[in-house]
Amino acid sequence: MSESRPLFIPIVLGTVRKGRRSEPAAQVIFECVRARPGVETELIDVAALHLATDDAGEAIKNPSFAASMTRADAVILVTPEYNRAYPGMLKHLLDSCLKEYIHKAVGIVGVSGGPWGGTRVIESLLSPLRELGMVTIFWDVQFTHSYKTFAEGATLDPAYGPRIDKFLAELEWMAKTLRHGRENIRLAK
16 A cells, blocks of 8 residues: 555535535535645535436436545545435435445534434434445544534534544544555455
């Protein structure tokens, strides 16, 4: 494995709703990832991909998104909790790729207007992500009370800083470990 090659960890903003409170959360996470040495990133907004809704799966694959997932060493999903689950467009997007995800690390950032910070959306994403071949890390970021948590692209609560750092450190470790495995260990058939 080339330690000199930076990790590539894109961030996916997983909702298209107007007034979405997960957008400032995605921006905060993006800035934190961008500031980490040895890591490259991009912010992918599902709303900007203009996915077809008259088909599904790989039939709607967006070439730019697929290329980012192929290049990715890990992925961060920033998603609101809508009625105890994740947005349909996030699932639609995730289903558009398959082989691009295999043995890639994924971290989840939940966003909620209430006190639970997207706990239920994080739980509901674990099984589909595993089915897609991704490896979920055991740390999450949960932004609670999203309507009063963000101002001018930053969090108003300094306690989020250490939580985000711990989350990103775990994600980077898993990304490096899985990259080593993909590049050096042959998968038994």
